[in-house]
Amino acid sequence: MMNYLKEFPLRSTSAIKLYSKDDFDGMRYACQLTARCLDQIASMIKPGLPTSEIDEFVYQFGKDNGAVPATLNYRGYPYSSCISINHVVCHGFPSSKPLRNGDILNVDITFILDGWHGDSSRMYIVGNCKRAAQRLIDLTYDCLMAGIAQVKPGIRMGAIGAVIQELAEKERCSVVRDFCGHGLGKLFHDSPNVLHYGTSQDGIEMRSGMIFTIEPMINLGRHHVKILKDGWTSVTRDHSLSAQFEHSIGVTDDGCEIFTQSPSGHLKPPYPNF
Numbered sequence: 001m002m003n004y005l006k007e008f009p010l011r012s013t014s015a016i017k018l019y020s021k022d023d024f025d026g027m028r029y030a031c032q033l034t035a036r037c038l039d040q041i042a043s044m045i046k047p048g049l050p051t052s053e054i055d056e057f058v059y060q061f062g063k064d065n066g067a068v069p070a071t072l073n074y075r076g077y078p079y080s081s082c083i084s085i086n087h088v089v090c091h092g093f094p095s096s097k098p099l100r101n102g103d104i105l106n107v108d109i110t111f112i113l114d115g116w117h118g119d120s121s122r123m124y125i126v127g128n129c130k131r132a133a134q135r136l137i138d139l140t141y142d143c144l145m146a147g148i149a150q151v152k153p154g155i156r157m158g159a160i161g162a163v164i165q166e167l168a169e170k171e172r173c174s175v176v177r178d179f180c181g182h183g184l185g186k187l188f189h190d191s192p193n194v195l196h197y198g199t200s201q202d203g204i205e206m207r208s209g210m211i212f213t214i215e216p217m218i219n220l221g222r223h224h225v226k227i228l229k230d231g232w233t234s235v236t237r238d239h240s241l242s243a244q245f246e247h248s249i250g251v252t253d254d255g256c257e258i259f260t261q262s263p264s265g266h267l268k269p270p271y272p273n274f
């Protein structure tokens with residue numbers, strides 16, 4: 001029998017692009033460049049390093065490889081990366097302030113290569129961190145991968161947020177509501193929005209050829225955030241630690257391809273020494 005909703009999809013559904021095999025190839029190149037850059041950053045992290053040096057490395061790495069950082073001048077954002085330390089949730093500015101032993105940080109990079117956007121972020125640990133910080137990092141990584149494991153044609157987008165929220169709250173942590181994952185491709189931020197909370201009945205059904213990010217931000221304390229006076233830096237209102245991992249993925253016939261998978265096998269910190 002004909003399914004009315006399938007024959008006449010809601011406008012929000014039809015606005016979501018389905019990408020070809022060649023488009024997937026383009027995304028894979030851009031995303032692997034981003035992943036290689038994130039791999040190399042692991043060997044830079046040490047106490048005393050100003051995070052502006054990471055940002056300069058990102059810019060130069062892009063230049064050497066024919067890519068530009070999508071964040072630079074994006075809606076006025078002034079850097080090649082977002083570097084978010086401890087209670088900073090996302091969109092932190094790289095700065096001259098040195099990293100300190102025990103800090104945890106997220107580095108979020110998007111390279112544009114041949115028009116395609118490769119968007120990914122990972123956590124790093126400076127020296128050794130507290131057990132609670134490591135637990136938050138492990139949980140956030142598990143949340144990302146649990147979300148990715150839901151991705152398959154016919155499953156609703158809400159299934160991603162549902163498993164992430166369930167896992168985070170089971171561990172007495174919280175899911176940031178104010179930022180979400182997003183479609184991407186030739187555009188940096190496109191439909192659909194990918195919520196990291198909610199129920200499995202929410203959202204549209206995934207289809208083969210869709211491309212989007214999953215990028216949960218998980219807080220040790222409450223989920224509320226505020227934006228600092230610089231207009232970008234988002235921090236936890238209760239100053240609790242926050243962590244995030246992000247992958248860019250493409251929906252395939254039987255699951256998904258993780259475009260930003262680390263070529264060095266880096267999953268979550270501590271990363272292997274070089």
Ligand code: MF3
Pocket residue numbers: 071072074075077082091108109110119215246
């Ligand atoms: N890379 C971020 C994301 O995951 C977006 C950063 S936009 C910026 O979507 F303007 F803050 F750089």
Ligand code: CO
Pocket residue numbers: 119181182213215246
């Ligand atoms: Co993103």
Ligand code: CO
Pocket residue numbers: 108109110119120121246
């Ligand atoms: Co990102």
